[in-house]
Amino acid sequence: MNETGLSEEEIQNILNYAKNRDLTYERVLSSMCTYPHKIAVQAHIQFMESNMGDFGLFRGTYDLERKVIRALGDLLHYQEASGYMTTGGTESNIQAVRSMRNLFNKKSDKYIRPNLVVPDSAHFSFDKISDILNIELRKASLEDDLKVSIRSVNSLIDENTMGIVAIAGSTEFGQVDPIEKLSIIALKHNIFLHVDAAFGGYVLPFLEDIHEFDFNLSGVTSIAIDPHKMGLSTIPSGVLLFRNPEQLENLKADTPYLTVSTQYTLTGTRSGAAVAATYAVMNFLGKEGYRKIVAQCMDKTKYLLKKMEHLNVEPLIEPVMNVVSLDVPSADLVREKLAIDFNWQVSITQNPHGLRLVIMPHVTFEMIDSFVDDLEQVLLSI
Ligand code: 0PR
Numbered sequence: 001m002n003e004t005g006l007s008e009e010e011i012q013n014i015l016n017y018a019k020n021r022d023l024t025y026e027r028v029l030s031s032m033c034t035y036p037h038k039i040a041v042q043a044h045i046q047f048m049e050s051n052m053g054d055f056g057l058f059r060g061t062y063d064l065e066r067k068v069i070r071a072l073g074d075l076l077h078y079q080e081a082s083g084y085m086t087t088g089g090t091e092s093n094i095q096a097v098r099s100m101r102n103l104f105n106k107k108s109d110k111y112i113r114p115n116l117v118v119p120d121s122a123h124f125s126f127d128k129i130s131d132i133l134n135i136e137l138r139k140a141s142l143e144d145d146l147k148v149s150i151r152s153v154n155s156l157i158d159e160n161t162m163g164i165v166a167i168a169g170s171t172e173f174g175q176v177d178p179i180e181k182l183s184i185i186a187l188k189h190n191i192f193l194h195v196d197a198a199f200g201g202y203v204l205p206f207l208e209d210i211h212e213f214d215f216n217l218s219g220v221t222s223i224a225i226d227p228h229k230m231g232l233s234t235i236p237s238g239v240l241l242f243r244n245p246e247q248l249e250n251l252k253a254d255t256p257y258l259t260v261s262t263q264y265t266l267t268g269t270r271s272g273a274a275v276a277a278t279y280a281v282m283n284f285l286g287k288e289g290y291r292k293i294v295a296q297c298m299d300k301t302k303y304l305l306k307k308m309e310h311l312n313v314e315p316l317i318e319p320v321m322n323v324v325s326l327d328v329p330s331a332d333l334v335r336e337k338l339a340i341d342f343n344w345q346v347s348i349t350q351n352p353h354g355l356r357l358v359i360m361p362h363v364t365f366e367m368i369d370s371f372v373d374d375l376e377q378v379l380l381s382i
Contacts, residue, residue, distance in 0.1 A: 029345060031345075047273045049272075053263070054258045064279040086239065087267065088238035089199075091267070092226075093165075097126075101114055113135065115135060121148070138161075140152040147175055164193050169320075173325050180212050197224060200213070202231045203322065222242045222243065237271075251265075297321075297360065298322060300322070325355070338375065
């Protein structure tokens with residue numbers, strides 16, 4: 001740190017330089033985040049200093065958080081769901097599994113290392129969770145359509161299984177697991193079923209096709225849903241919802257010197273700005289607004305696929321949502337060439353190997369046209 005401070009102008013110049021080196025979303029087809037909605041940005045700025053870690057000081061923001069939890073509970077078919085705003089899918093997943101583990105351990109006097117059955121397609125946050133919480137991760141194989149295999153899940157469950165994870169919108173393919181069937185399995189074994197809808201939670205309820213994935217299914221015990229992805233809120237905005245208040249209750253920590261005596265959250269200090277932003281954008285758009293945004297993303301997804309037909313490029317699976325995986329030869333090389341020669345950011349899928357695009361709200365028809373032209377050139381050159 002410098003002994004004396006720089007001038008405002010000097011700081012601004014440094015910031016401008018850094019900002020110019022950041023990519024803008026105009027060339028990004030790989031991200032599950034997008035420009036936050038204007039009303040979310042305004043609310044974020046207005047509530048910048050609000051700390052939900054000591055929410056007794058910020059009663060108004062806390063009320064907004066309760067309203068967000070209730071509205072998302074309602075959207076996911078259980079208005080009474082308990083929960084809180086996290087920093088995103090990773091924290092929501094950690095806390096959901098931590099709650100399972102604590103309740104599982106309470107059942108027995110002696111220590112048993114529990115296991116959790118997750119689809120092979122689960123986000124890498126579950127590998128972190130296995131490490132942090134010392135639980136065994138059992139990865140269930142996938143069917144050809146990249147949904148988890150029910151047979152594989154069944155074969156992995158034993159007396160030390162505390163729960164199952166289902167994905168509603170997988171990171172790589174946007175696929176939705178057969179959650180109705182997983183719900184029945186969870187009920188049969190009396191184990192938890194956590195649904196990772198970090199991405200799909202703001203997509204599936206607004207699609208024309210109906211997908212059962214939420215608290216409507218009686219075996220579903222918790223859900224992760226991220227406003228900072230398709231919810232158009234600011235980063236860091238995640239939400240974790242529990243069906244049973246006991247699941248939240250056993251995450252309780254005493255906080256004797258704060259304005260409130262207990263905390264259920266993983267982090268201490270927590271962004272009230274993200275709470276206000278999420279409240280603002282949800283109430284501004286309403287279900288109608290999100291339905292429109294999702295419909296536009298799906299129209300663009302279909303448009304992209306149609307254009308791919310002309311290039312003889314097929315999707316690896318028929319997209320369920322606005323995540324597209326493409327069967328191209330030498331996907332790594334194609335990705336690299338798209339970045340170096342044309343400044344496009346795309347990602348790849350591992351298994352099966354392919355190119356991955358996420359058609360977020362910032363992706364326009366013009367972007368798709370220009371991307372497809374560039375992809376054609378790359379494919380011809382390899
Ligand atoms: N669950 C699912 C299904 C996810 O797709 C993700 C993140 C998470 C959990 C974790 O969420 P947080 O990152 O909010 O903790 N999925 C994207 C990914 O890892 C996140 C992302 C977003 C990556 C923007 C890149 C990017 O530019 O691919």
